[in-house]
Amino acid sequence: MKAFQIKIELIDSEPLIWRRVVIPADVTFRRLHDTIQFSMGWRDYHLYEFEFPQEKLRITNDEESYEVFKFYSAKYKSKKPTRKEDPHGIIARIIETTVRQPQTVKIDNYLEKYKTLEYIYDFGDYWRHKIELEKTIEDYEFGYPIILAGAGACPPEDVGGFGGYKEFLEAWNDLKHPEHESMRQWGESQHYREFDIDFRNDLLKTCLKIKKVK
Template structure:
């Protein structure tokens, strides 16, 4: 079935890849065609583990979409009313989602397929993915790539002192608090889907 105008009876299979990161950080998601752009922001936030502390926007066929936040961008289109399945995106057509205009995490999204709705399945759902998204406020793709080796070392150490010995440098308390809970190669799809399940109820949209 070709991607195009979708109804709530159709499901879009999306692949989201975080740009400028190697090896790739990505998620494959199933969302209903009647999912709003506002809801898609929340789905991506959960799928990648972002805490929704920063501004965001989508760019779809030259038009910007998003949920207005104080001090942020105003959007011409109501993101709660714009349904992703009604935007007539073609199969494999790319659009983008930007999160945090300071660090500028750009996610490239493509519709891989349009599928029939499975009444036994709860949507949205993450069906595949690899690696953890970078920690919030780490400086953006270039800064993350420059320190990715440091993040990997934390998985090889059992204490702060052992980590500092491996790094051959000291870390401050704030950096250690982030590092001790983070590993770049870790991705828990079940945990993501537990959080996505909270978005299934219509009352959660706004």
């Protein structure tokens, strides 16, 4: 089957946290999200999105945003909101960017067209990921993604962005730090661990296996 070799980078991480992954091409953005989550080490607790400003398109699991867009785009399908209906232009801004659900859109055309995508996970901590298409594989034999290489531990969920992650690591790594024990306990409760390619690939195979395309 056709597949894509992609590189996932956590933007602004230092040293860089990254994974090189092969993913079947005929999958949706929901499956790409799942692949990023399992490969990086996130726990899928939060909202996420893929944005394509060139096409005024937002692909997200944010159901509220999707329902609001669907309501107003249907209401104003054949007309624009009047100044009285939309005095501050809020409705116009809502309907100018199409919102779609990730399980309804496949990745192939977008990856091949743009080569590089941005994926945002957790609108609070705001983890930005660069997804880069490195090459296309025509004879991929597995019905699930595989990690080829990578480096760096994924930050714990809800750590507070890179600032919080820096403070976490200081306490985690320093036995004499006053918060070392409490941070160790919290980190372990968040399943914080070093990157283990075999463990991650077992998860991908177990959780994301799909039927082969003959």
